[in-house]
Amino acid sequence: MARTKQLPQDISNTGYTANAGMQRIMNRDGSLNVQRKGLNWWQRNSIYHTMISLSPGRFMLVVFLFYTSTNLLFASIYTLLGIDKLQGIDPVSGFGEKFMQAFFFSSQTLTTVGYGHISPKGMAANIVASLESFIGIMAFAIVTGLFFARFARPRAFLRFSDNLIMSPFKESAAFMLRVISAKNISLTDVQAEVTTAFEVEEHGKKSTRYFQLPLQFSRINSLALSWTVVHIIDDKSPFYGLSLEEIKKSNLEVMINVRAFDEHYSNTVQQRISYKGDEILYGARFLPAFAPSEDGRSTILKVQKLNHHEKLEETHVAAILEKIKLDQGKSVEAKA
Amino acid sequence: MARTKQLPQDISNTGYTANAGMQRIMNRDGSLNVQRKGLNWWQRNSIYHTMISLSPGRFMLVVFLFYTSTNLLFASIYTLLGIDKLQGIDPVSGFGEKFMQAFFFSSQTLTTVGYGHISPKGMAANIVASLESFIGIMAFAIVTGLFFARFARPRAFLRFSDNLIMSPFKESAAFMLRVISAKNISLTDVQAEVTTAFEVEEHGKKSTRYFQLPLQFSRINSLALSWTVVHIIDDKSPFYGLSLEEIKKSNLEVMINVRAFDEHYSNTVQQRISYKGDEILYGARFLPAFAPSEDGRSTILKVQKLNHHEKLEETHVAAILEKIKLDQGKSVEAKA
Amino acid sequence: MARTKQLPQDISNTGYTANAGMQRIMNRDGSLNVQRKGLNWWQRNSIYHTMISLSPGRFMLVVFLFYTSTNLLFASIYTLLGIDKLQGIDPVSGFGEKFMQAFFFSSQTLTTVGYGHISPKGMAANIVASLESFIGIMAFAIVTGLFFARFARPRAFLRFSDNLIMSPFKESAAFMLRVISAKNISLTDVQAEVTTAFEVEEHGKKSTRYFQLPLQFSRINSLALSWTVVHIIDDKSPFYGLSLEEIKKSNLEVMINVRAFDEHYSNTVQQRISYKGDEILYGARFLPAFAPSEDGRSTILKVQKLNHHEKLEETHVAAILEKIKLDQGKSVEAKA
């Protein structure tokens, strides 16, 4: 009870729901755990956003499938019009062979390679071919645009530590995560914002409350090396006065949003992650991930050591939290 | 009279006119209800903006019309030069047939498919063909650029409730609208700004005055679910002390501007809407549009329930407003 | 003398020089009146910026000249290799005719139209043709990029009044200019910043001093209609206490910078103008440039009335300024 009084101001305008019991607010990859119902696929999705978000392999596959199916479609049309309307075609007999030749002519038209050893003859075939080459360059224009958009899409390429860990920190305990820039990108003016959601039971009813976690440093000039984002459990923390057991049982979720200025794009990039349940390690400490180079002339960032940590006794952390709780009790008594 | 004293500071620098009687300041879709006169189409319109704003179907149509008309133009030129300058052409007699063959050759040149079963012969035809293929790749370059610009144009894809509704809210009444993100786009740092315009009669002359409406929350972290934007009618509201009749007669218009950060584009997007006259429902209350999924593992946003509301008696709202007016009168008296 | 005391804080960090006597700091179109010496053209210019800034006609011309000269170059190479290396060519005798055929073959290769009635024969011609088609698609890629960049370049399309005018305003006088958005572009959050430069004589030495001019409104929500930017000559103005003669002799330059948010691009656009000497009208008043439409359903912005003003007697303005000067003298005396 003493505890509830201590809860700092929560954020009621997160845009999330306060219904308790939800498994996860944000997925591990930073996307929201929300499903949209009542709209069909086209209304619900921006094709552009979908094409931009596909992995490179899948994107190439989609484009290739479009290429193949468009060729199949036009090959069918040419076959229907009569294969003799494609002059220069090899004199073949089987339907399959005829269709394949139509397919190849189609691909030559769609890509505008147009060798010309096969060419359309007569009104109908010429109109279809003229249309197909038009579709070809339009499709190509769209794909070029998509390729560029995929390339140019500002991304942070951050790597977060696998776990959020809790360790003793100065006179108290702290939640910590580590983040590095995985690629040859210069990120400056890097800012982290950490939000937590946990269940609070009031008047016998559980609800999810949201808190902004104050950070030791919420901004660094440059993400040159690894950055350990630290939330200290002090009297400004919503965890202040909770025991380790209580924290673990609160169905805790910690969401991190990192924004930075990418000098290449001259643009702001952003990446999110969320930690929940067994992704949080209680009692562990990160070990350094960088060191001077042997010749002392530069610093080496050992990316594989991003998750490098040592385990501590959970009881050790529990004891610290217990002590904080005790101190708090005293200070409340003192005030009274 | 007591009322006019209570009017909060209006905004005189909206960029809109203070002429009363105008039907609408902003159209429903957020565009301004202003016509530009005294410039021809080219001076008045940015072709680029026009091409970007066209619906996908209309855009494709414009491009297809350009393709067809350019082919018609060049087919005419080739026909004028003499159809015999196109070697490899089928020996045809009718003008129509000749023209069509010239048309097909033109399309093969413009799309650079260039089968070659027809090819230009002699100086003039070669020069024209050389120019046409140049125009073809230029036109294609432009269309590619436009496609990309259309794709990459940052858009919010917000859906607003059909109506602005007025309902009892806490101890007072409030104007409310609801907004959702219709597509698979992650919008963070979402901000709403609501401006109202209504007619005020002073010294017997009507003029339109503009007010910024204070909101319960003007910013949410993430537009994950539905957001109900709420303006409470309290002593900071320009509606404070007005009866329902007075509000209805004031030729009210409410304009909403929502800005958000789109994580895909790393860009700020913006969308507007305006409500006027019968788009405002007096006496209604929104009903929830989201619920936990059956397995409790995620939240479901029911987009079709965006407008889901229950009707209330208008007299109920009128009574609340009357009571506010009364309270206000008392407080003014108390001060005096 | 009394006057100099009144000069508000000038801005010493404009980035401009304080050398008096310079004809103009900023050109009328907003570009800086500075020449860079000591670098060659390539070091001094960004080709990209140059290509983007060219007028549409000049840009097309540059591209067409590149197309023609590249064809001339390759036609020369094919002619040098021997015209018989281009099989399918018409049997021609004159050098001119041979060269032209090589030119046409080159254009068919560069645009990748490749009819094929002419084709390269032998090693050398094939290598050159292979290289030319590669150059063709590269050049086309560059041109596509430039077209897009030209299209997508955020521009404000503002129109400023031809003159900066000075008119009586409320109890004082004011400098005014008028600005409209000429195209179908929605500009919101429009901000103006006005800087003035004039010569001050101190200790017998003239120097140029820079001042920010405070504005009646420096920001409007939306540039829906015309916006009159107004600087009132009050005690915060650097012109306070100057006579009309003194202002006219001070080699005055007024530079305006307007920034706005373009909703189409979701980007900030900016445009500048500078007024100097006879572009400033002393004694004039702008007349309205917009009116309700006949049916009262919308507002009409009459763009051709952007400069619509009535002339006033200069002596009238001079008298106002003289009165201000007098008041100022009194207030200084009163303090003493």
Place this chain on the structure above:
Amino acid sequence: MARTKQLPQDISNTGYTANAGMQRIMNRDGSLNVQRKGLNWWQRNSIYHTMISLSPGRFMLVVFLFYTSTNLLFASIYTLLGIDKLQGIDPVSGFGEKFMQAFFFSSQTLTTVGYGHISPKGMAANIVASLESFIGIMAFAIVTGLFFARFARPRAFLRFSDNLIMSPFKESAAFMLRVISAKNISLTDVQAEVTTAFEVEEHGKKSTRYFQLPLQFSRINSLALSWTVVHIIDDKSPFYGLSLEEIKKSNLEVMINVRAFDEHYSNTVQQRISYKGDEILYGARFLPAFAPSEDGRSTILKVQKLNHHEKLEETHVAAILEKIKLDQGKSVEAKA
């Protein structure tokens, strides 16, 4: 000792390491002197960023190598399938000649020039050709995107003086550097941020401390001419009370970050530089780099005079610093 008390607040959240002895934090060109280990090339580098950062020559080379190697690959495939599958080929005997013809056919397919005097025959060759032309247009789409991205990449094109210099300034000494905009680009709202790192010995242990250097002007309206960025050594400076010898021995590094608004791109651009060791001149003064033009109608910026300076006696500067140290001692005594 008196000195250490005077050290202003250092910045602990730079994102750099505090390990002393490192040769350089930032390289001269503004990139960070950090190596990433433990990731392979693909994980460590963004291909996109790499392609964007290549010099124009190297980029063209990479694209040309891709073109050539793809042609070699497909030429090999066609040769393996049997050169007779390419109809229209010259009847040649040697392997080399056959391969070259396959190579030329490949290049005609990849660039979609497709003359057609050579064309694929039979299933296998047609499939490969169909695939190659698809790869061709895809590759071209990617290259177009990269070209545009390279063009459109916002860059500042700043030139910094070769040296950071220290000179007497007003009653004290100052660090200065000079910066100009080298190209025809209009940069406004230019801001400089200067960070310094030097070694401090505390309790016998050396560590690197970081300080933000206060500037005389940290922002100018427009980078029209040259801008001399000045840090004055006063009581807010971390160098306050240090002798010249101490400064020189502190393994000093000065990092400058300049941000500006590029009006062409309507975007923020940024450029950095770092000075260390012998790039710092103690005892020198910049000489003017611009002058009015002969006709007095504009200002000339002499870019080649960016580094124009005169040498001063180092002892002169040392004396000034010594005097400051003395003054400081006195003021400390006075307080005591």
